[in-house]
Amino acid sequence: MKSIVENFDLFAPKLVDKEEYYSSGHRACQGCGEALAIRLMAKALGKDTVVTNATGCMEVTATPYPTTAWKLPWVHVAFPNSASVGAGVESALRVLRRKGKIADRYIKVVSIGGDGGSFDIGFQAISGAMERGHDMIYIVYDNEAYMNTGIQRSGATPFGASTTTAPAGKESVGNKNWKKNMAEIMVAHRVPYVATATHSHPIDFMNKVKKARKVNGPAFIHCLAVCPTGWRSSSETCIKLGRLAVETGVFPLYEVENGKYKFSPDNPPKLRPLEDYLKPQGRFRHLTPDQINIFRDMAMIEYNKVLERVKHSKSWSELK
Numbered sequence: 609m610k611s612i613v614e615n616f617d618l619f620a621p622k623l624v625d626k627e628e629y630y631s632s633g634h635r636a637c638q639g640c641g642e643a644l645a646i647r648l649m650a651k652a653l654g655k656d657t658v659v660t661n662a663t664g665c666m667e668v669t670a671t672p673y674p675t676t677a678w679k680l681p682w683v684h685v686a687f688p689n690s691a692s693v694g695a696g697v698e699s700a701l702r703v704l705r706r707k708g709k710i711a712d713r714y715i716k717v718v719s720i721g722g723d724g725g726s727f728d729i730g731f732q733a734i735s736g737a738m739e740r741g742h743d744m745i746y747i748v749y750d751n752e753a754y755m756n757t758g759i760q761r762s763g764a765t766p767f768g769a770s771t772t773t774a775p776a777g778k779e780s781v782g783n784k785n786w787k788k789n790m791a792e793i794m795v796a797h798r799v800p801y802v803a804t805a806t807h808s809h810p811i812d813f814m815n816k817v818k819k820a821r822k823v824n825g826p827a828f829i830h831c832l833a834v835c836p837t838g839w840r841s842s843s844e845t846c847i848k849l850g851r852l853a854v855e856t857g858v859f860p861l862y863e864v865e866n867g868k869y870k871f872s873p874d875n876p877p878k879l880r881p882l883e884d885y886l887k888p889q890g891r892f893r894h895l896t897p898d899q900i901n902i903f904r905d906m907a908m909i910e911y912n913k914v915l916e917r918v919k920h921s922k923s924w925s926e927l928k
């Protein structure tokens with residue numbers, strides 16, 4: 609017998625859904641990468657989707673009472689528990705399916721949050737939901753700080769970025785730590801589908817969301833989202849900066865399917881100089897050449913880890 613997932617052809621040959629499930633008119637800043645990524649995500653998921661949203665920019669800007677940009681069922685939850693609420697909704701849907709009340713539909717739960725709500729404060733809820741194997745997707749929109757409340761550093765803020773709680777100055781480089789590797793942490797949970805993505809690679813991102821939708825179990829996507837306000841960059845560079853993050857090796861795009869790593873789309877690019885990515889961003893303006901070298905070393909350690917894993921990792925079935 610076909611599984612519930614196989615009964616629905618999620619890879620039907622169409623390009624991009626014309627329907628908008630996240631409408632214009634929301635109040636995100638000009639050039640907001642998060643809002644663009646959410647619009648693309650919603651198109652890739654389609655109407656049979658329930659979204660749970662941790663508080664943050666994407667909740668505040670999309671739903672000023674009494675309006676909403678969402679055209680999907682959407683639950684606003686507290687800062688730490690998007691994944692817990694998603695797991696609860698998924699369990700309820702499973703019961704409804706068992707009782708035959710939604711037998712003809714495969715409704716997917718997608719929990720979303722910013723990096724603060726995911727790398728830090730919602731981390732425990734995500735870990736639990738992924739480890740318990742709920743049939744849901746978690747997508748973190750990582751703009752590399754707590755932007756909604758005024759650019760405080762998070763566990764996703766890169767080395768050297770100036771934030772309001774880690775300001776650059778005579779005695780301070782800005783943020784001292786390198787970002788937490790959330791994708792790796794999710795792989796360590798044995799999540800069957802883990803991917804990194806950006807809104808600047810829209811087809812790649814949407815394909816990853818579609819693939820994640822097809823997984824009968826947990827899936828996790830780490831989407832880098834440019835924030836002109838917090839990155840101190842001009843709004844028209846939103847797409848360019850997302851591409852530069854990938855092209856300089858700072859944010860490699862890859863997928864991990866059942867433990868097997870693969871670059872996506874296709875092969876990794878020939879790397880460009882790191883400065884191309886750092887220079888347009890005011891949050892890195894203060895960095896000296898030595899500090900840029902530290903940044904480069906840290907980025908390359910992470911990048912080379914991915915290269916190694918693409919070369920040597922095996923899928924779980926190969927390891928049997």
Ligand SMILES: Cc1ncc(C[n+]2csc(CCOP(=O)(O)OP(=O)(O)O)c2C)c(N)n1
Nearest residue numbers: 664665687722723724725753754755756757
């Ligand atoms: C328990 C709790 N602590 C703090 C807040 C205040 N708060 C609301 S949104 C937010 C920042 C969200 O940052 P992030 O998750 O990175 O998302 P972004 O706004 O950057 O999209 C904070 C600190 C809150 N609502 N609840």
